[in-house]
Amino acid sequence: MTVEAGHFALVLALFVAIAQGTLPLIGAARGHGPWMALARPAALVSFVLVAFSFASLVQAYVASDFSVVNVVRNSHSAKPMLYKVSGAWGNHEGSMLLWVLILTFFGAAIAAFGRHLPSSLRARVLGVQGLICTGFLLFILFTSNPFERMIPAAADGQGLNPLLQDPGLAFHPPMLYLGYVGFSVAFSFAVAALLEGRVDPAWARWVRPWTLAAWSFLTAGIGLGSWWAYYELGWGGWWFWDPVENASFMPWLAGTALLHSSAVVERRDALKGWTIFLAILTFALSLLGTFLVRSGVLTSVHAFATDPERGVFILALLVLIIGGSLVLFGLRGPALKGGGLFQPVSREGALLVNNLLMTTAAAAVLLGTLYPLFLDAIGGGKVSVGPPFFNAVFVPLMVPMLALMAAGPFLNWKRGDLMGVLSRLKAAFAFAVAVVLLAALGEDSITAALGLGLAAWLFAGTLAELTGRIGLFRVPFGQSLRRLGRMPRSAWGMTVAHGGLAIAVAGMVGISAWKVESIQVMRQGETVTVAGYDYTFAGTREIQGPNYIATVGDFTVTRDGEFVADLHPENRVYMVQGRPTTEAAIYPTFLGDLYLVIGDPDGDGYVTRIYFNPLIGWIWTGLLVMVAGGMVSLTDRRHRVGAPRPSPARGSPSPA
Numbered sequence: 001m002t003v004e005a006g007h008f009a010l011v012l013a014l015f016v017a018i019a020q021g022t023l024p025l026i027g028a029a030r031g032h033g034p035w036m037a038l039a040r041p042a043a044l045v046s047f048v049l050v051a052f053s054f055a056s057l058v059q060a061y062v063a064s065d066f067s068v069v070n071v072v073r074n075s076h077s078a079k080p081m082l083y084k085v086s087g088a089w090g091n092h093e094g095s096m097l098l099w100v101l102i103l104t105f106f107g108a109a110i111a112a113f114g115r116h117l118p119s120s121l122r123a124r125v126l127g128v129q130g131l132i133c134t135g136f137l138l139f140i141l142f143t144s145n146p147f148e149r150m151i152p153a154a155a156d157g158q159g160l161n162p163l164l165q166d167p168g169l170a171f172h173p174p175m176l177y178l179g180y181v182g183f184s185v186a187f188s189f190a191v192a193a194l195l196e197g198r199v200d201p202a203w204a205r206w207v208r209p210w211t212l213a214a215w216s217f218l219t220a221g222i223g224l225g226s227w228w229a230y231y232e233l234g235w236g237g238w239w240f241w242d243p244v245e246n247a248s249f250m251p252w253l254a255g256t257a258l259l260h261s262s263a264v265v266e267r268r269d270a271l272k273g274w275t276i277f278l279a280i281l282t283f284a285l286s287l288l289g290t291f292l293v294r295s296g297v298l299t300s301v302h303a304f305a306t307d308p309e310r311g312v313f314i315l316a317l318l319v320l321i322i323g324g325s326l327v328l329f330g331l332r333g334p335a336l337k338g339g340g341l342f343q344p345v346s347r348e349g350a351l352l353v354n355n356l357l358m359t360t361a362a363a364a365v366l367l368g369t370l371y372p373l374f375l376d377a378i379g380g381g382k383v384s385v386g387p388p389f390f391n392a393v394f395v396p397l398m399v400p401m402l403a404l405m406a407a408g409p410f411l412n413w414k415r416g417d418l419m420g421v422l423s424r425l426k427a428a429f430a431f432a433v434a435v436v437l438l439a440a441l442g443e444d445s446i447t448a449a450l451g452l453g454l455a456a457w458l459f460a461g462t463l464a465e466l467t468g469r470i471g472l473f474r475v476p477f478g479q480s481l482r483r484l485g486r487m488p489r490s491a492w493g494m495t496v497a498h499g500g501l502a503i504a505v506a507g508m509v510g511i512s513a514w515k516v517e518s519i520q521v522m523r524q525g526e527t528v529t530v531a532g533y534d535y536t537f538a539g540t541r542e543i544q545g546p547n548y549i550a551t552v553g554d555f556t557v558t559r560d561g562e563f564v565a566d567l568h569p570e571n572r573v574y575m576v577q578g579r580p581t582t583e584a585a586i587y588p589t590f591l592g593d594l595y596l597v598i599g600d601p602d603g604d605g606y607v608t609r610i611y612f613n614p615l616i617g618w619i620w621t622g623l624l625v626m627v628a629g630g631m632v633s634l635t636d637r638r639h640r641v642g643a644p645r646p647s648p649a650r651g652s653p654s655p656a
Contacts, residue, residue, distance in 0.1 A: 179218020493633020
């Protein structure tokens with residue numbers, strides 16, 4: 001009965017979303033207060049209904065209700081409880097319900113915390129959210145119903161894809177969706193601004209925290225997915241430029257540009273039209289990622305849908321939502337006049353160059369991702385666009401951006417002094433040169449040394465900006481500490497996030513340039529030396545897991561005769577599906593990971609793959625620091641309070 005109640009709640013949510021997406025917009029156009037006021041309760045009710053529906057699906061998984069088709073296909077009674085719960089969104093139907101749940105959550109958050117928003121703007125923002133929700137609820141109810149019954153009920157389920165039975169993948173989709181769907185708020189604010197014909201610093205103040213939250217969640221989601229691929233798939237890498245990876249990376253690039261562009265609107269009332277366009281583009285890329293993964297055009301562990309009907313429906317939604325918003329932008333965008341003027345050498349100029357490089361990089365990734373699909377669709381044959389293309393196009397765009405990031409925060413708004421900035425970065429430049437020289441000693445890759453120097457330049461430049469802000473070494477130390485304590489949270493967040501990016505870049509350079517790999521057949525008692533570490537194979541043993549059987553290899557690692565670690569890689573076979581998975585054994589150190597995978601038997605030994613992955617842990621450390629920076633910035637008092645309430649004397653509509 002709970003299943004039917006969940007389905008019925010979803011139907012009710014559709015009707016509420018239709019009301020939310022029409023009446024407030026009509027009311028805002030006509031200045032009709034009661035219809036505009038309807039947006040807030042509609043958004044809250046919509047969230048409650050979808051949350052109940054999602055809870056009903058989770059309950060069906062927890063209870064192993066095998067009268068539900070979705071549960072039969074993606075769960076099993078022997079599965080651990082964590083994966084019973086995560087199985088609710090580890091499939092196409094459940095993941096789309098999670099998508100809508102997060103969409104209504106953001107709508108409810110706007111309704112609950114948007115008290116300072118003018119009533120007409122709030123009505124339009126929530127109205128656009130309601131229209132998006134309507135489209136996806138129609139998609140779920142007509143093509144992807146998660147509550148479909150199986151009659152008669154099955155005795156047991158088929159289980160969840162073994163690759164998804166992992167803590168990293170249990171939390172990766174919700175984080176990713178909080179980022180994807182979070183950008184819908186920026187999109188709704190952009191469309192609402194176009195409908196009102198007004199973009200000002202107050203609008204940027206309202207939209208910035210939502211963009212910052214979405215960016216932080218998307219960064220965390222991408223990091224979790226990369227970390228999972230590293231230790232679960234057993235290939236020793238962290239990024240492969242896979243189309244599904246690119247689907248999440250493109251909105252991250254555009255969202256990063258949007259985050260910086262909105263700061264210019266807030267501080268200088270400039271780049272208005274560009275910021276609106278970025279808000280539309282970022283959500284468009286989020287929807288495109290949803291289409292690629294859910295339409296069946298891609299084959300991946302993340303790509304659940306194979307029904308062409310679903311793909312056509314999502315494509316129609318994509319065209320309707322994004323095409324309509326771009327038409328509106330074409331009609332209303334030219335009327336958005338820019339505010340303050342600025343010189344090319346200025347904080348605004350640096351942020352604009354940052355934006356151009358980010359969006360160009362997103363366009364390059366989009367081209368490399370869609371070109372093989374387009375060529376195949378028109379009968380041009382199958383081609384593969386892999387890491388060589390992306391590295392050749394993406395890296396040259398990122399080098400000047402990273403170089404500029406260190407100098408940009410030193411520039412003044414409106415007009416900057418380039419020579420003065422460079423003089424303040426002399427210590428950072430000296431540190432970067434020292435890192436390049438140190439990295440080049442004994443290595444044959446000058447490119448990698450320069451890459452580490454670039455990361456050092458950004459990190460030292462970020463520290464130099466912080467020390468300059470608090471007057472370290474220029475004023476008494478106690479006064480510097482007081483300045484440090486009074487620094488705005490947004491400034492702290494920028495410093496932390498930029499420093500995190502520098503750490504991550506250093507890790508990317510290290511693993512790309514100096515990775516060591518060795519593949520061989522090892523017999524019991526045999527020792528193999530890789531990157532100065534000796535790996536001794538002591539044999540294998542069988543263990544029984546909750547729903548799998550594993551062959552575990554026992555290895556001892558030493559260096560110069562000194563014990564380092566015991567490693568125990570696994571080769572698992574899940575009993576329900578009969579599918580094998582690899583569990584790599586990883587021993588992290590400050591300078592790199594010892595990474596060991598055991599494969600299939602070969603004669604009287606086992607195939608083993610041993611890697612030394614230099615600095616790879618720095619990647620996820622840097623990403624965590626970046627997320628922390630975003631969260632710190634989000635706690636800035638300006639974001640908590642929001643934009644000031646407009647003065648009725650100036651003719652602005654007052655909040656309802």
